[in-house]
Amino acid sequence: MVCLLHITAVNAQSAWLGLKGGLSIPNLSGGGGNPLSSNYTSRLAANFGLLSEFTLTHRFSLQAELNYAGQGGKRDGLQPITNLPPEYQQFVPPGSYLYANFDNKAVLDYLELPVMAKLTWGTPFQFYVNAGPYLGYLLHAAEKTSGNSQIYADSHGQQALPVPAQSFDGNTDVTSSIKRWNVGVTGGLGLAKPLGLRNRLFFDARFEYGFINIQKYSSDGKNNTGNVLLSIGYAYLICKK
Template sequence: MKKLRLAVAVIAAAALCPFMAKAQIDLGAKAGLSIPNLTSGSSSNPINSGWSSRLGLDAGIHAEFHLTKRFSIQPEIRYSSQGGKKDGNQGFAPTPEMAGAFQQMGQPVPPYLYATYKSEAKFNYLMVPVLAKYHFGFSPKWDLYVAAGPFVSFLLNGKNETSGTSQIFADDAHKQPLPFPAVDFTRDQDIKNDLKKANFGISGHVGLAYHLNGRSAIFIEGGGNYGFVKIQKDAKNGENNTGAGVVVLGYSYRIKNK
């Protein structure tokens, strides 16, 4: 399957090369806000659920190859913030000390315990989308466009930051307190090795550009991305997909005219 995908990519690139060689080319840079969250289709693992959006940076560079007046291909390299946050009741796997306490009491170690604290998962990726872009071009100065296409991404780092002190409970409803002292959850964990190193998915946006002159333009884009891969290596740590809404401002300059 990998060889087939590689062959398709090579054939597609070879087919496009003659068109790209004759194309007008714009180079651009953009930066703005990423609003990521973690999603899951399964609720059996309490670590999967309860995530809400956090804020992060999205920035990148691109080359746009204008194949026709309306249609272009735009490969990009982007720094993409992903992750999510929780604030309140949440499940977690028992620590070795807690597991030892259960064993000393002659009780089975539960897969998850519950407490009230804050956590924020921060994942940063190098994302490489290849977008097909359609320009509506409703005036000489203004250009409305849409773009969409696949991406691959590579994990740069992954951290889980937690804070707060809480009593520990055996149940999600907090009706079964455990005979443990309150736990301070304040810590900063590097969890990069618990995450898969690569992802792939789909990215897209709607944009509006204003042409300053014959070669340069400023633009604003709003869109998002979604990863198809469950990012955790071990399902006990969750089974989540990455995704983010993105708003960016940018500048482009035409380096080659036909």
């Protein structure tokens, strides 16, 4: 990829550098039929980074970015319990789980490197579409839980255990149980407004999907990352042939 960017820079008609930031709306898809990794919905996270764009023609360019991307999802309500205290093991049905009603956020922090082809048209506003692969590296993963609940022996919340309600407030580091690397595809569309000859503002809407199941251990289920990215940014023309 370094060689590709070097060759592109040498042959580029112009080169831009920029900053971008905005909102990530991630979710965890799949589940692998395992209650531990099923029924996630979207949460909100941050997304920001740096970009470089090499324009090859008046319409076609290559763009590379280095971004922080919040991934993960949330699951609220009745769900299986992990990390049970030893005194509760006697209540676990064979091949099943105990359940409780609480809020659970899977917070995954990634450093991502997308490389995209970009097609631009229009004036004075410039419309564009972009698409390409990305490489992701996991910085940190946490399971953030909150709430108080009775504990149940079934997934419908009808068989309460003869124990007091428990607090599920916690912040558990689960980085060691998530694969460090991810590979996926990203793409979307946007709108840019030139400000003179060397400055440009833009709005970008994009979708990402990771191809790799993120769990290291099959007992934890199977999930793929994915998110919608909404960003605003600024780019500056650093050179032009």
